[in-house]
Amino acid sequence: MGYQKSTHDGLADEIFREHHRRLESASIALTRNAPVLGQLRRNVHAIVTDVAEQFDLPASAFDPSADVDGIDEVVDHALLPTEIGVDRALRNIHPIESLRAAALLFEVALPIILRRYVVTDPARVAAIALALHDAISRRVSLSSLAYVNYLIEKLQASRREERRRIARDLHDRLGHSIGLALQNLDLSRHYGTHDRPRADAKVGAAMHEMREALQTVQELTAELRRSFGADGIEPALRGYLSASVPATISTGLTVTGDVKVMPREVGEELYLILREAARNAVRHGEATELRITIVATEDAINAEVIDDGRGFDLIDAQTAGFGLRSMAERADLLNGRFTITSAPGSGTVVAVEVPLYGPEG
Structure with a gap:
């Protein structure tokens, strides 16, 4: 769906800039790819908006200078965690990298939020910390689930292809051999009363085809077991x-x-x-x-x-x-x-x- 500017974009961009800097310092791979950074930025905006609205924190102005080169404009997306999970699977970015990034985001975001809104009451500090932790954890969980589901579907597709390959072998090799054997046995019966040599030749050919069929069965059985x-x-x-x-x-x-x-x-x-x-x-x-x-x-x-x-x-x-x-x-x-x-x-x-x-x- 379309994106509407949040009243907390200024806070979100401040957190994103510091989070980006900390990710680079920690050599976390998420900073090496502009589309991934774009997802990170969108995720930070969504998390900050959740927490700020939950506690009715005052609006913070959007800072146009906060845009980072190579990162797309922020676009609100209800399926952002799913998008992130699938994209990380496609890019071979292990969920451990997402967990590291999430831990750093909490470390970065909480002090900035508390400082920006001068939150000092211990109970309110604890409540904001818990809300921030929940917002981050929920999104990490959803993206990790999408990551796993995507790989499971790919694995199942691979298994289906293996079954199709075995079916093709059964049809093409085993079916062909048995079909030829039956044909030769029919011809053998036809020649049996008036052309014994040809009948014997057809029986021999049928035996050869059946041996081929047996070998195919043995090979496929061995493959299935091994x-x-x-x-x-x-x-x-x-x-x-x-x-x-x-x-x-x-x-x-x-x-x-x-x-x-x-x-x-x-x-x-x-x-x-x-x-x-x-x-x-x-x-x-x-x-x-x-x-x-x-x-x-x-x-x-x-x-x-x-x-x-x-x-x-x-x-x-x-x-x-x-x-x-x-x-x-x-x-x-x-x-x-x-x-x-x-x-x-x-x-x-x-x-x-x-x-x-x-x-x-």
């Missing part, structure tokens, strides 16, 4: 390479650093990205060599899946069922970077960088 478990991503990937990659393909997994620092939910999504990249190399790439590398640092996990296969055209691959969109969406869920380097005849490199704790600058 995930990022308590032992972490390395054993899960080694198990996948051992069970699902043909012996004709040379494989390798190199892990550097402590990958166990990854939160479980990060490890699960990264595992699915790397597994999908490896599956593509096996099923589509005609690779003879497949290597996975993972490097863990204090700030991020960097991983690559490299194969020496036939490669592909990146534009054509977007619609070829290689799961590229799924991998990119999973990386996006983790606020990571996802890149593919490939060309016909030159192999493929799938690279993923996933931040661990550091907020976006």
